[in-house]
Amino acid sequence: MKIKVTSLYVDDQDKALRFYTEVLGFAKKSDFSQGPFRWLTVASPEEPDGTELQLALNNNPEAAAYQRAIFQKGQPAAMFFTDDVKGDYERIKARGAQFTMPPTDVTGSTIAMLNDTCGNLIQLTQLARYSR
Amino acid sequence: MTDREQYSPGPASGAQIRKDGEKWTLILVRELRHSPEKVWQALTDPAHLREWAPFDADGSLGTVGTTVKLTTAGAPTPHVSETRVTRADAPELLEYNWGDHNMRWELEALGGGTRLTLWTNIGRRFIAMGAAGWHICFDVLDRLLSGTPIGRMVAGDAMKFSGWQRLNAEYARQFGIETPNRPPQAAQKS
Numbered sequence: 608m609k610i611k612v613t614s615l616y617v618d619d620q621d622k623a624l625r626f627y628t629e630v631l632g633f634a635k636k637s638d639f640s641q642g643p644f645r646w647l648t649v650a651s652p653e654e655p656d657g658t659e660l661q662l663a664l665n666n667n668p669e670a671a672a673y674q675r676a677i678f679q680k681g682q683p684a685a686m687f688f689t690d691d692v693k694g695d696y697e698r699i700k701a702r703g704a705q706f707t708m709p710p711t712d713v714t715g716s717t718i719a720m721l722n723d724t725c726g727n728l729i730q731l732t733q734l735a736r737y738s739r
Numbered sequence: 740m741t742d743r744e745q746y747s748p749g750p751a752s753g754a755q756i757r758k759d760g761e762k763w764t765l766i767l768v769r770e771l772r773h774s775p776e777k778v779w780q781a782l783t784d785p786a787h788l789r790e791w792a793p794f795d796a797d798g799s800l801g802t803v804g805t806t807v808k809l810t811t812a813g814a815p816t817p818h819v820s821e822t823r824v825t826r827a828d829a830p831e832l833l834e835y836n837w838g839d840h841n842m843r844w845e846l847e848a849l850g851g852g853t854r855l856t857l858w859t860n861i862g863r864r865f866i867a868m869g870a871a872g873w874h875i876c877f878d879v880l881d882r883l884l885s886g887t888p889i890g891r892m893v894a895g896d897a898m899k900f901s902g903w904q905r906l907n908a909e910y911a912r913q914f915g916i917e918t919p920n921r922p923p924q925a926a927q928k929s
Contacts, residue, residue, distance in 0.1 A: 614816075641793055641872065641894055643838020644811040644818040663816070666838070708754040 609657060612648060615685050616665035616674045617725035620647050623662040626724055630686075630702045633660070643702035651687075660685065665726060674726045681707075683720060683730035692717050741817055744888040748878055748902040751909035754870045760796040765869050767857045769877045773884040775846040778853045779830035781880055782844055791880040793872060796822075803827040809837055813894025867914055871906035872897060 608616045617623035624647060624732050626735050633649040640646070643666075648659040665671050677684060689695050692710045700706060707728060719731045724735035751911070753768040771778055781787040783801035788794070794809040803824050811818040826834035826843075833844040843858040855877075861869045875897050882889050897903045 638864070639868060639898075640862065641811055641814060643820050643840055644814045645862075645865075646815050666820075672885075 612659045612661050613685070614663045615727060616670050617651070617662045617723075617727070618665050618671075619725060620645055620662055620664050620677065623647075623725045624649070626704075627660070627662065630699060630704050631723075631729075632698075643718040662725075676702075676727060678728055681720075681728065684723075684727035684728040686732055688732050688734070690717055692731050695719075695731055740850050740891075741766075742882070742887060743892075746882075746889050746892075746902075748875055748879070748906055751870070751874065751906050751913055754874075754910060754913065756866055756914050762860055763863045763866055765857075765859050765861050765866055765873075767859075767870065767873050767877070769855045770849060770852060771855055771877075771881055772852045773852045773881075773882065774851065775830040775848050777831070778846055778855055778883055781884060782833055782846075783829075784828070787883070789891065790888060791876055791891055793876060794837065800824055800833065801827050801829060807835075811894075812891065813896060815894075863916065865913035865915060867907050870910040870914075871903055874910075875903060876908050 610739050624635065624638075627649045628635060632652065634655065636648040636650040636655075638645070638647050645664065647662045649662065650659050652655055663670075665674055674684070696706065696710050699721060704721050704724075706719055706721045708718070710717050710719045710731075710733075713736050717733045717735070721729050721731070723729050755766045757764045757766060779801070780813060781791065783799050785796045785798065788796050788800075789812075792812070796807050797810055798805060798807045800807055800822075801824075803826060805824050807822050807824065809820050809822050810818075820838040820851050822835045824833075824835045826832055830846050832846070833842075835842050837859075838861055840859050845854075845856040845858075847854040857873065859869070872893065875892050879889060879892055892900075
């Protein structure tokens, strides 16, 4: 058993694909549809066969309520690890993303939080042991 | 070999696309050797739909105003959409939505058979994939109505065999769109 895919609700899959590729820098991994269902995933170019992130359409009230609730509580819907949170912060910010938290030192790591424009907060984490 | 193993779809045909602003419509025409009444039943009755359609219905689609849950067959994660039947003029015209897709089916008597036309809006990037999928569904429907069913072929089941890949490429060429999307990895094994 492996953790191969993790899912994230988004309010618009086309918009999400643009944000996750053009702004965050991930690469589209799979994209197919059957009727109203669309299976869309991205992966990191640093790890093309690594864990995929499914951008799942938030098209039911339960999913929308969950997504809104954790957003309002300030909880990230997903967390990505980086070796250079400050560099990523500058790079992603320069492409127009809004950060709700700039790189901030917390216990054992430095974190930053951004709005993915699709209804989610995303946390970037750099573990302290990776710091230069 | 079973009929299912021997099945191979014919060349891409009977499909057109129409662009209206940002909205793309796929139009598929298929002539079936069965009466409109028989085809109507296959389009509306849940027991028939599960033998050929890319979704399961929890009720008949044959009554206007009813709400029916459609479950996408073979989706990699369970996917249910509520649909509302907006027209059901048996055995000629059927309209409902499948999620954000409007489905309009027209049945015209043709000799002893039926000319079946489907209009459905679909994202441009999936239009060849959709045409290939429906092509295979219609083949399965035709055999079902002839009393020699070969079993539903949708999603991964359809994508994993070479006929689907060929149809997808042929429709993409006919429509003048770029190379079709790759199916998911799980579907590429065979």
